[in-house]
Amino acid sequence: MSEAAKLDRDAIWKDFHEAVNMTASAIEAHLATPESQSVGWTHDGEGEAVGHKEGRRLVEIKHKKKAELSDGDYAHMRKAVGYVHRHLAQGGPADDREHSRWRYSLMNWGHDPLKG
Structure with a gap:
């Protein structure tokens, strides 16, 4: 791997861990809630919202x-x-x-805006 590619990965790693402020278990717990499943955009013919699917990948x-x-x-x-x-x-x-669709959507992506 080139030095530039390594630096890019290091920057992504850092940015990711600053933006995604929830643990894997906290994301999993949120994804199991009706609030998580009630927000987001769904592709035609699919039952799972894009953000919910992205959360599982995170x-x-x-x-x-x-x-x-x-x-x-x-x-x-x-x-x-x-x-x-x-x-x-x-x-x-x-x-x-605390109870907004905005927050629930962010939490699907691993970020709780109320977390300090």
């Missing part, structure tokens, strides 16, 4: 050691970071952030 990634991560894993990590940053920039609702 759990797989979080269970891996850094040396076990593939190029596909790093691409998915980058995708998750982008999603979290875009949705945090929206600011969320002014009231009842």
